[in-house]
Amino acid sequence: MSQPKLTIEDLQVSVEGKKILKGLSLEIKGGEVHAIMGPNGTGKSTLASTLMGHPKYKVESGSVTLNGENVLEMATDERARKGIFLAMQYPSEISGVTNADFLRSAINARRGEGNEISLIKFVREMEKKMSFLEMKESFAQRYVNEGFSGGEKKRNEILQMMMLKPQIAILDEIDSGLDIDALKVVAKGVNEMKGPEMGVLVITHYQRLLNYIKPDYVHIMMQGRIVRSGGPELAEKLEAEGYDWIKEELGIEDETVSQRS
Amino acid sequence: MTKKAPDIQDEYKYGFKDEDVSIFRSEKGLTREVVEEISKMKGEPEWMLEFRLKALENFEQFPMPEWGGDLSELNFDDITYYIKPSEKAEKSWEEVPDQIKDTFDKLGIPEAEQKWLAGVSAQYESEVVYHNMQKELEELGVIFMDTDSALKEYPEIFKEHFGTVVPPSDNKFAALNSAVWSGGSFIYVPKGVKVDIPLQAYFRINSENMGQFERTLIIVDEGASVHYVEGCTAPIYSTNSLHSAVVEIIAKKGATIRYTTIQNWAPNIYNLVTKRAVAEEDATVEWVDGNIGSKLTMKYPAVIMKGPRAKANVLSIAMAGKGQHQDAGAKVIHLAPDCTSTIISKSISKHGGKANYRGLALFGRNSQGSKSNIKCDTLILDEISTSDTIPHNEVQNNDITLEHEATVSKVSEEQLFYLMSRGISEQDAIQMIIMGFIEPFTKELPMEYAVEMNRLIKFEMEGSIG
Numbered sequence: 090m091s092q093p094k095l096t097i098e099d100l101q102v103s104v105e106g107k108k109i110l111k112g113l114s115l116e117i118k119g120g121e122v123h124a125i126m127g128p129n130g131t132g133k134s135t136l137a138s139t140l141m142g143h144p145k146y147k148v149e150s151g152s153v154t155l156n157g158e159n160v161l162e163m164a165t166d167e168r169a170r171k172g173i174f175l176a177m178q179y180p181s182e183i184s185g186v187t188n189a190d191f192l193r194s195a196i197n198a199r200r201g202e203g204n205e206i207s208l209i210k211f212v213r214e215m216e217k218k219m220s221f222l223e224m225k226e227s228f229a230q231r232y233v234n235e236g237f238s239g240g241e242k243k244r245n246e247i248l249q250m251m252m253l254k255p256q257i258a259i260l261d262e263i264d265s266g267l268d269i270d271a272l273k274v275v276a277k278g279v280n281e282m283k284g285p286e287m288g289v290l291v292i293t294h295y296q297r298l299l300n301y302i303k304p305d306y307v308h309i310m311m312q313g314r315i316v317r318s319g320g321p322e323l324a325e326k327l328e329a330e331g332y333d334w335i336k337e338e339l340g341i342e343d344e345t346v347s348q349r350s
Numbered sequence: 351m352t353k354k355a356p357d358i359q360d361e362y363k364y365g366f367k368d369e370d371v372s373i374f375r376s377e378k379g380l381t382r383e384v385v386e387e388i389s390k391m392k393g394e395p396e397w398m399l400e401f402r403l404k405a406l407e408n409f410e411q412f413p414m415p416e417w418g419g420d421l422s423e424l425n426f427d428d429i430t431y432y433i434k435p436s437e438k439a440e441k442s443w444e445e446v447p448d449q450i451k452d453t454f455d456k457l458g459i460p461e462a463e464q465k466w467l468a469g470v471s472a473q474y475e476s477e478v479v480y481h482n483m484q485k486e487l488e489e490l491g492v493i494f495m496d497t498d499s500a501l502k503e504y505p506e507i508f509k510e511h512f513g514t515v516v517p518p519s520d521n522k523f524a525a526l527n528s529a530v531w532s533g534g535s536f537i538y539v540p541k542g543v544k545v546d547i548p549l550q551a552y553f554r555i556n557s558e559n560m561g562q563f564e565r566t567l568i569i570v571d572e573g574a575s576v577h578y579v580e581g582c583t584a585p586i587y588s589t590n591s592l593h594s595a596v597v598e599i600i601a602k603k604g605a606t607i608r609y610t611t612i613q614n615w616a617p618n619i620y621n622l623v624t625k626r627a628v629a630e631e632d633a634t635v636e637w638v639d640g641n642i643g644s645k646l647t648m649k650y651p652a653v654i655m656k657g658p659r660a661k662a663n664v665l666s667i668a669m670a671g672k673g674q675h676q677d678a679g680a681k682v683i684h685l686a687p688d689c690t691s692t693i694i695s696k697s698i699s700k701h702g703g704k705a706n707y708r709g710l711a712l713f714g715r716n717s718q719g720s721k722s723n724i725k726c727d728t729l730i731l732d733e734i735s736t737s738d739t740i741p742h743n744e745v746q747n748n749d750i751t752l753e754h755e756a757t758v759s760k761v762s763e764e765q766l767f768y769l770m771s772r773g774i775s776e777q778d779a780i781q782m783i784i785m786g787f788i789e790p791f792t793k794e795l796p797m798e799y800a801v802e803m804n805r806l807i808k809f810e811m812e813g814s815i816g
Contacts, residue, residue: 199773
């Protein structure tokens with residue numbers, strides 16, 4: 090597999106008629122870890138959901154390509170099969186469907202008919218990944234996310250990522266609601282996967298996660314666009330000083346997207 | 351991802367029809383002469399003829415029910431009440447006519463299956479043509495045969511129990527069945543005998559405008575246990591067809607019976623069935639009941655808990671598509687102390703279908719300490735489909751516990767997005783959510799029925815996305 094590349098150019102997105110993303114550009118290549126940081130309400134999760142094709146988000150203009158292919162023309166499932174993965178902030182519960190059945194269906198959807206993974210191979214791989222993520226074996230047979238704690242849901246997202254081996258993994262607030270041990274496990278999963286075949290976009294508003302998943306690039310988002318980009322030192326500065334200095338530098342009073350600019 | 355109301359496929363997967371192999375069929379319409387002819391053809395004893403004629407009177411006297419579903423298009427004069435497909439019930443698979451075997455093949459009952467099935471008694475049209483019982487069951491004293499044969503071979507035990515749980519005077523359709531019944535299964539399990547393997551029958555209607563009125567009677571003696579399974583897959587018809595069965599179960603002291611049905615009727619069939627069980631002291635009765643298809647189903651499996659500590663479990667699913675109305679539910683009647691009952695009802699409506707739960711929980715004067723837990727879950731797949739929960743409770747004792755929980759859900763945009771974000775197509779995602787919804791039901795089915803059930807649901811869901 091060649092090195093993947095996700096290119097976002099001047100992306101403008103609205104939700105229910107309200108503009109949220111106001112011209113966002115970003116390029117993520119395999120092997121890179123990008124972190125998008127920013128206070129609440131600046132459009133971070135909108136970016137994640139838009140890239141995955143959530144029907145609520147309407148792309149007004151701009152482009153998104155994966156290895157040169159137009160992502161915006163693809164339905165959500167097609168994007169996933171092409172290699173985009175979104176670890177969700179609030180994963181859905183699917184009653185009556187076991188985690189194992191769900192994952193196997195997902196893997197087979199990607200592999201295509203006639204090329205399904207063998208049951209034994211699947212089970213072995215799932216067991217291996219679950220043990221790596223310190224998940225109890227029983228999780229394979231539990232219904233998808235039903236009755237899972239916050240931390241268990243997030244581990245389950247990472248398990249899916251590890252099984253599906255995406256080209257571009259987007260982690261939307263994967264750290265929210267996690268204690269430090271769960272956070273370490275989640276980070277361990279992401280780090281295990283790091284390599285030229287996968288690019289990572291980490292969305293968070295705490296620097297804490299970035300102690301465990303080291304970003305190559307840090308972007309700060311305000312008012313629906315990236316207002317500053319830099320290296321890991323930018324995240325450290327935010328941790329120490331907060332967002333106010335940036336707002337001051339840029340002359341921003343209200344950093345949320347509701348601000349008309 | 352908002353789903354527009356899709357066009358339903360009008361073809362019906364099991365809508366193949368074989369040539370009619372019947373050797374006798376009665377005239378259309380129901381008269382005293384038709385009933386007498388049926389009884390005579392069968393060579394029945396006098397008491398059965400009288401029973402039938404009395405039932406016919408009841409049928410004629412009772413008004414058409416005005417609750418439940420729309421029966422206005424049901425024309426009793428346009429139905430054939432008796433068809434006899436072949437000379438006698440077949441004893442072995444080899445004797446079953448090839449054409450009938452073909453039909454079973456199309457239904458996906460491989461011949462090999464009989465090797466591990468305990469006994470297969472398959473109803474083809476009105477008469478049981480294939481009947482196979484494992485030798486060891488016979489040695490245990492278990493009787494498993496078609497109901498007509500049981501009347502001849504075991505007249506005493508038959509007469510003692512027949513019509514005692516569902517008398518002809520019970521309702522119009524029970525009366526109709528009592529007047530013209532034909533076929534069905536008869537099971538007797540002697541004291542203390544535990545039958546490990548499910549006893550199975552396969553039902554199928556195969557003649558246009560033909561009513562099927564099978565009659566099943568199951569007696570499980572003290573401390574005995576049995577699991578009876580039947581499935582139905584009917585072919586498509588151009589005009590309305592009526593299926594009106596009666597099932598009677600007697601579970602004696604400490605007995606256990608589970609009765610599993612999956613019915614998949616063609617979309618023009620009226621399926622009006624009376625199923626009822628009596629559970630004596632410490633007996634357990636379980637109805638596992640799946641209803642797919644039909645034009646209208648009205649079916650409320652009932653358990654009358656007559657003895658202390660009797661138990662009832664009713665687990666049902668109903669799926670209603672375009673032009674279909676499932677009016678299904680359960681009745682649990684607690685008449686003795688410390689009885690317990692559980693009802694889990696799952697319904698799915700789509701393409702304008704209507705799936706209602708209608709239930710009765712009755713606690714009699716002596717039902718102190720009894721408990722009932724009722725859970726109704728509904729999944730509505732589009733904006734034009736509907737579902738209602740119509741529970742009816744009658745409580746004559748203060749010392750009881752009754753819990754009722756009802757949920758209505760839709761396949762949510764978030765769930766779909768979640769599954770699709772893992773590469774699963776929209777259609778597969780919806781299927782997966784539905785399979786998950788009915789999983790509490792399918793996990794209770796014997797393996798091959800679970801497989802068939804999943805196949806049917808998948809088929810029902812095909813092309814259901816706009």
